[in-house]
Amino acid sequence: MSETAPPAGSSPSANAVISAMKRLGSSVLPFVVVILIWQFASLFFPRFLFPSLIDVFWRCLEIFSSGAMFADVLATIFRILAGLAGAFIVGGLLALLMVRQRAVDDFLSPILTLFQGIPALSWVVFAIIWFHGVEFRIFFIMVLTTLPAFTFQVLGALRGMSKDLMEMVLSFRPTRIKLFRVMIMPAILPDILTAWKVNLGNASRVVVVAELVGATGGVGYQLLQQQQLFDMAGALAWTLQLVFFVLIVQGALTFIENAAFRYRAVSERSI
């Protein structure tokens, strides 16, 4: 009979550290590759095509540290969040009405589908023609471009709720508010968070278009300035501001998902 000691370094805590490092490595690796390729290209191409990422880094730092420039970033973030919040509130209410009244659904569905087919740039043009105020124009564009997706996503979530669970909760005769709090909200929350994640990406693209044409400040406006100066380092630095914002909000949404949906069963075998 022989006994074998477990190999050194294979303790559970060591394994956890190794697997965490692997996960970190696999998520960082793609960025490192892109950075290296860009930096390599900057050695052979003119500065206005591929500036050094060190220059871009300093430009980013400049934007962060300058109050006036960072105010432009904050203005864009505020416009994105305000537009998304407006579209979510209106879309959520429309979805509730559509799920309760077949006639409302029949009336609104074709209109929202039509809206989905209108390009963001067309809304920008319409807004410039129809409205004077810059902020209202951008808010209008943000709401109109993300409203159909929010409405259809919330509508789908409401329709997809388990009829069995709904019947069970109804059997306890809840008030409308309690039904919403106990059943509807938790049931549709996963879809709402997904809708926010999807629309966040869309909104960050649309806001730039809106600011590019119809604003006197914000990331889109600054991008227009960099284009006129043929300043690629500046264009990249301003673009990265939006990317950082989207990454931060996506991270926050993922954190909420992980905390709120810990009840979900996790299969050991992935699909």
Added chain:
Amino acid sequence: MRDTVTPGEAAIHLDHVSKVFGREGSGAAYRAVDDLNLEVRFGQMLAILGKTGCGKSTIFNMIAGLTEPSRGKVRVAGRDPFAEFDWFRGKMAIVFQSDRLLPWRSAVQNVELGLEMLEVPAAERRVTAQMWLTKLGLGGHENDFPHALSGGMRQRISIARAFATNANILLCDEPFSALDESTAGRLRAEFVRLVKENGKTAVFITHSISEALEIGDRIVVLKRPAKIAYDVSFDGATDAEERELIRSRIGAVLAA
């Protein structure tokens, strides 16, 4: 052995009730219940027995107030459960065929559900929910989410959820049919004990003759579309020979 109850004594009273799905008179219409008369006394345990598709669940849903009858009157404690839906808050509880636990709530939070609707203070409802979980052998699983529990445990939580509200009328739609026989047998015995101990009126839907005989003190056999084909009452004094006679009679009615 025919059970007779005057309407005044009835906890549940169905008077010439019909239910038609789809537009009546059209080819697509489906008559699930046809001119049904049924009365259930307070404190009675009625087992409704019938083959699949005979309208048992439709009757169940009409008594629960979840479906409106096409014709006739349904009265529970003298009131219309569909029209006066909210009046029955806390007065009627349902155990469904599947456990129907809210996946985002822990075991104890699921049991608290009905108490939340009754505005019971949080601390009080937690104590009540834990008491029922312990009674049903689920002490120590209070904070487990449904996905982490077995089918039998989940169904026990759904029974605890129904009993926690202390409703006088319990409606059960084949609650043990999805469980293995040994677990179902144990839960059935627990269920009967709890109903008797707490003096509830219970309507229990099943397609198993043995289950109906074990649970009910009255059995109603339905034939499609939900009409009473056989109605029998019995009690502890009913001897084994008489029970066998009832069993074979039910078998014959169902086979006819």
